[in-house]
Amino acid sequence: xxxxxxxxxxxxxxxxxxxxxxxxxxxxxxxxxxxxxxxxxxxxxxxxxxxxxxxxxxxxxxxxxxxxxxxxxxxxxxxxxxxxxxxxxxxxxxxxxxxxxxxxxxxxxxxxxxxxxxxxxxxxxxxxxxxxxxxxxxxxxxxxxxxxxxxxxxxxxxxxxxxxxxxxxxxxxxxxxxxxxxxxxxxxxxxxxxxxxxxxxxxxxxxxxxxxxxxxxxxxxxxxxxxxxxxxxxxxxxxxxxxxxxxxxxxxxxxxxxxxxxxxxxxx
Amino acid sequence: xxxxxxxxxxxxxxxxxxxxxxxxxxxxxxxxxxxxxxxxxxxxxxxxxxxxxxxxxxxxxxxxxxxxxxxxxxxxxxxxxxxxxxxxxxxxxxxxxxxxxxxxxxxxxxxxxxxxxxxxxxxxxxxxxxxxxxxxxxxxxxxxxxxxxxxxxxxxxxxxxxxxxxxxxxxxxxxxxxxxxxxxxxxxxxxxxxxxxxxxxxxxxxxxxxxxxxxxxxxxxxxxxxxxxxxxxxxxxxxxxxxxxxxxxxxxxxxxxxxxx
Numbered sequence: 029x030x031x032x033x034x035x036x037x038x039x040x041x042x043x044x045x046x047x048x049x050x051x052x053x054x055x056x057x058x059x060x061x062x063x064x065x066x067x068x069x070x071x072x073x074x075x076x077x078x079x080x081x082x083x084x085x086x087x088x089x090x091x092x093x094x095x096x097x098x099x100x101x102x103x104x105x106x107x108x109x110x111x112x113x114x115x116x117x118x119x120x121x122x123x124x125x126x127x128x129x130x131x132x133x134x135x136x137x138x139x140x141x142x143x144x145x146x147x148x149x150x151x152x153x154x155x156x157x158x159x160x161x162x163x164x165x166x167x168x169x170x171x172x173x174x175x176x177x178x179x180x181x182x183x184x185x186x187x188x189x190x191x192x193x194x195x196x197x198x199x200x201x202x203x204x205x206x207x208x209x210x211x212x213x214x215x216x217x218x219x220x221x222x223x224x225x226x227x228x229x230x231x232x233x234x235x236x237x238x239x240x241x242x243x244x245x246x247x248x249x250x251x252x253x254x255x256x257x258x259x260x261x262x263x264x265x266x267x268x269x270x271x272x273x274x275x276x277x278x279x280x281x282x283x284x285x286x287x288x289x290x291x292x293x294x295x296x
Numbered sequence: 297x298x299x300x301x302x303x304x305x306x307x308x309x310x311x312x313x314x315x316x317x318x319x320x321x322x323x324x325x326x327x328x329x330x331x332x333x334x335x336x337x338x339x340x341x342x343x344x345x346x347x348x349x350x351x352x353x354x355x356x357x358x359x360x361x362x363x364x365x366x367x368x369x370x371x372x373x374x375x376x377x378x379x380x381x382x383x384x385x386x387x388x389x390x391x392x393x394x395x396x397x398x399x400x401x402x403x404x405x406x407x408x409x410x411x412x413x414x415x416x417x418x419x420x421x422x423x424x425x426x427x428x429x430x431x432x433x434x435x436x437x438x439x440x441x442x443x444x445x446x447x448x449x450x451x452x453x454x455x456x457x458x459x460x461x462x463x464x465x466x467x468x469x470x471x472x473x474x475x476x477x478x479x480x481x482x483x484x485x486x487x488x489x490x491x492x493x494x495x496x497x498x499x500x501x502x503x504x505x506x507x508x509x510x511x512x513x514x515x516x517x518x519x520x521x522x523x524x525x526x527x528x529x530x531x532x533x534x535x536x537x538x539x540x541x542x543x544x545x546x547x548x549x550x551x552x553x554x555x556x557x
Binding site: 187189190192193194195196197198199203207208211214287289 | 353354355374375377379380381383385387389390391392400401403404405432434
C-alpha cells in the first residue's frame with residue numbers, strides 16, 4: 029500500500045461505536061448486570077456468589093487499605109518481574125551467541141513451561157523466609173523462562189538476507205547485534221514481558237497463600253474467604269486486577285515508546 | 297581492452313553438499329568485467345547466476361578458482377566496501393525510516409554524517425524518494441521499497457553495484473520504469489553493475505553485455521554484446537535490433553536445452 033493511501037485511510041472520522049474500547053466495556057457492564065440479576069432471582073447464599081453491588085460496597089468501604097495491600101503485593105510482583113525478566117534477557121543474549129549452547133539449553137527452558145513453579149512456594153519460604161523475598165523469588169523464576177525462550181527466538185529471527193546485508197558492509201558482530209538482532213528481537217521480547225506482567229501478579233498472590241504478613245492481597249483473600257467474607261475476597265481480587273492492568277499497560281506504553289514503527293502497523 | 301578488468305572471475309566452481317548428494321552450482325566459470333560495464337547474468341533458475349553474484353560479494357566462497365575485484369580477493373574487497381549489494385527483496389529494516397535505512401551503511405562504516413548527509417539526500421532524490429525520508433518501509437509500495445534499497449546501496453559511493461534480481465518481484469509496468477531509472481543512475485554515476493535477472497527482455501534493455509547461463513551444472517553458455525545505443529528509452533524496446541537480440545539470447549538458451557535433452 030502506498031503512503032498516500034495510508035494517509036487517506038486515517039482520514040474518515042471513526043464513530044463512537046468503532047472505538048476499540050466501546051464493545052468490551054459494554055460486554056463488561058452486561059456481564060455485571062446478568063450477574064446481579066442471577067443473584068436477585070436465585071438468591072444463592074452470599075458467601076457462594078455475592079452480587080456485584082455488595083462487592084462494590086466492600087471495595088469502596090476499605091478502598092484505601094486494599095490499595096495499600098495491593099501495592100505491597102505489586103512490589104513483590106515488580107521485583108520478581110525485574111529480576112526474572114532481566115536475567116532472562118541476559119541469559120538469552122549469552123545463549124543466542126552460540127548454536128550448540130542454544131540447542132543444549134533451550135529444550136530445558138521450553139520444558140520448564142510445564143513445571144508448576146508456584147508449587148515450589150513452600151520450598152521458597154524455607155529458603156528465603158516468610159517475608160516478601162520468597163514471593164519475589166517465585167515470581168522471578170516464573171518470569172525467567174518465557175522471557176529467555178522468546179528473546180532467543182527474537183535474537184535469531186533476523187532474515188538471512190538482512191544478515192547478509194550487514195556482512196556486505198563488513199559490519200562487526202557487535203554492530204550486527206545492536207543494529208539488527210536487538211531491534212528484530214524487540215517484538216518477541218515485549219510479547220514475553222506482557223505475558224510476564226500477569227504471570228508475576230498471579231505468582232505473587234498464589235505464593236502469598238502459603239504464608240506471609242497480613243497486609244498483602246494473597247493473605248487477605250485467603251483469610252477473608254476462610255471466614256466466608258467472600259465479598260471482601262472479591263474486592264481484593266478487583267484490586268489485584270487493577271494493579272495487573274496498570275502493570276500491563278505500563279509495558280504497552282514502554283513498547284510503543286521503544287518501537288514507534290510498530291504503532292500503526294495494524295492499519296496496514 | 298588494455299585496462300585491467302575491475303572484476304576477474306577465473307575458472308570458478310561452486311559445489312554444494314557432500315559426496316552422496318553433490319550439487320554443482322557453478323562449473324568452471326570465467327568472466328572479466330571492465331570498469332563502467334553493465335553486465336547482466338541471465339538464465340533459468342538453477343543456472344548459478346545468483347550464486348556467482350554472491351561469490352563476487354564474498355557472501356559465499358568458491359570451491360575452486362579465484363575471483364579478483366580491483367586486484368583484491370573478494371573478502372578484502374568486501375572489507376574495503378568496494379561494492380553495494382541489492383537483494384531481490386528490498387531487505388529494509390522495519391524499525392528504520394527510509395532515510396535511516398539508507399544511512400545504515402554509513403553508520404556501520406563510521407562515515408561522518410555531516411559530510412555524507414548531502415550525498416544521502418541526493419541519492420534519495422535520485423531514486424524519487426525526496427518526500428519520503430521519514431516514512432517507514434511498510435508505508436511504501438514494493439517499487440518504492442526497492443528504490444530505497446538502491447539508494448542505500450549507493451549511499452556510500454561504492455564503485456560496483458551487485459544486483460540480484462532486484463525487480464523480479466515487481467509488476468511489469470513498475471519494472472520497466474525501474475529499468476529506465478536504473479539506466480539513468482548508471483549513466484550519471486558511472487558505476488560498474490552486475491545485474492542478475494531471469495528476464496531476457498530486461499537483460500537486453502539494460503546491459504552493455506549479457507552473460508547467458510545454463511543449469512545442471514551452472515555454467516556460461518555464451519556472452520552477447522548488446523550494441524543498442526545509449527541512452528535507451530521506450531523506442532529501444534520497439535526497435536527491430538532489440539527483438540533480434542532477445543531472439544538471439546533465447547536461441548542460445550534453447551540450443552543448450554535441446555543439446556542436453
